[in-house]
Amino acid sequence: MDKTVVVVGGTSGIGLRAVERLLEQGWTVWALGSRERLSAVVADEERLTYVQCDVRSADAIREAFDRIRQSCSSLRALIxxxxxxxTGELGTISLEDADVMFDINLKGPWLTLREAIPMLRESAAPDDPARVIVIGSIGGIRPKVSGGIYGATKAAAHVLAQVAAAELGPQGIAVNVVAPGSTDTPMIAAATKAGAESGYRASGTSPLGRIGSPDDVADVIFFLLSDAAKYVNGVVLPVDGGTRAAYNNR
Ligand SMILES: NC(=O)c1ccc[n+]([C@@H]2O[C@H](COP(=O)([O-])OP(=O)(O)OC[C@H]3O[C@@H](n4cnc5c(N)ncnc54)[C@H](OP(=O)(O)O)[C@@H]3O)[C@@H](O)[C@H]2O)c1
Incomplete structure (x- = not known):
């Protein structure tokens, strides 16, 4: 089986952990991110190619996929x-900050998917579809004060993925969303720090007594890539330890 995958946002947190584990499991990985280079830990792995790509630019996305197309004709998965x-309340958050979130959290998944479809189709089969996994958020399911724009971009990304699942299913491509709750990555550390000023509070400890780890999310990514998930299409799967299941008033 073709085991080539593109991981957009493969330089940090959940995406980086997925890249490390995909390499361990024999995948050929194209990692994209806006920083100049990937962390030294995985940088010299021979099945890994890093392409610098700021997903706020449609041209940069097209150029990144042109580079991928020069080396490979089919893709098994896009993550x-x-x-x-x-963070920030709707009355005060700037248009520039909102645009950054719409570009990266919503337009990015759409534009990268659009580039990847022809290559995904090459490895597609009705009984074993190519896989697309979008990392959404429980912020798009149960939104938070001072997380209105973020939550809106994530809710919209969930819808985008669900429609893609229906449109691309007949072409042998399954599209699903993994929606993490608070996960121990640089993002949650930064949002918690900034939230002290903006009034945003991360979901924090789940009913299972801790916040998530990048491996908790990567485990579910691997399930969705696996043969066991070949008939799973169009779901938004929370990985939050039950945080959104009920309001915690204790
Ligand atoms: N951590 C949480 O608690 C949590 C909860 C719910 C959902 N999520 C979602 O999980 C996903 C991964 O987040 P994380 O927690 O792993 O955060 P992270 O460690 O901050 O990683 C974010 C990733 O996004 C990439 N990125 C940001 N701006 C980019 C740009 N303009 N162009 C290309 N890549 C860009 C970063 O790469 P560069 O730095 O190289 O640009 C990095 O690889 C996100 O979609 C996030 O919304 C996280």
């Missing part, structure tokens, strides 16, 4: 993990 969470 979109790039994201930003800039």
């Amino acid at each position: 979109y993990s790039a994201g930003v969470n800039i």
Whole structure:
């Protein structure tokens, strides 16, 4: 089986952990991110190619996929993990900050998917579809004060993925969303710090007594890539330890 995957936002947090584990499991990985280079830990792995790509630019996305197309004709999977969470109430958050979130959290998954479809189709089969996994958020299911724009971009990304599941299913491509709750990555540390000023509070400890780890989310990504998930299409799957299941008033 072709085991080539593109991981957008593969330079940090959940995406980086997915890249490390995909390499361990024999995948050929194209990692995209806006920083100049990937962390040294995985940088010299021979099945890994890093392409610098700021997903706020449609041209940059097209150029990144042109580079991928020069080396490979088919893709087994696309994982979109790039994201930003800039907190602030709707009355005060700037248009620039909102645009950054719409570009990266919503337009990014759409534009990268659009580039990847022809290559995904090459590895597609009705009984074993190619896989697309978008990392959404429980912020798009149960929104938070000072997380209105972030939550709106994530809810919209969930809808985008669900429609893609229906449109691309007949072409042998399954599209699903993994929606993490608070997960121990640089993003949650930054959002918690900024939230002290903006009034945003991360979901924090789940009913299972801790916040999530990048491996908790990567485990579910691997389930959705696996043969066991070949008939799973169009779901938004929370990975939050039950945080959104009920309001916690204790
Ligand atoms: N951590 C949480 O608690 C949590 C909860 C719910 C959902 N999520 C979602 O999980 C996903 C991964 O987040 P994380 O927690 O792993 O955060 P992270 O460690 O901050 O990683 C974010 C990733 O997005 C990439 N990115 C940001 N701006 C980009 C741009 N303009 N162009 C290309 N790539 C860009 C970053 O790459 P560069 O730095 O190289 O640009 C990085 O790889 C995000 O979609 C986030 O919304 C996270």
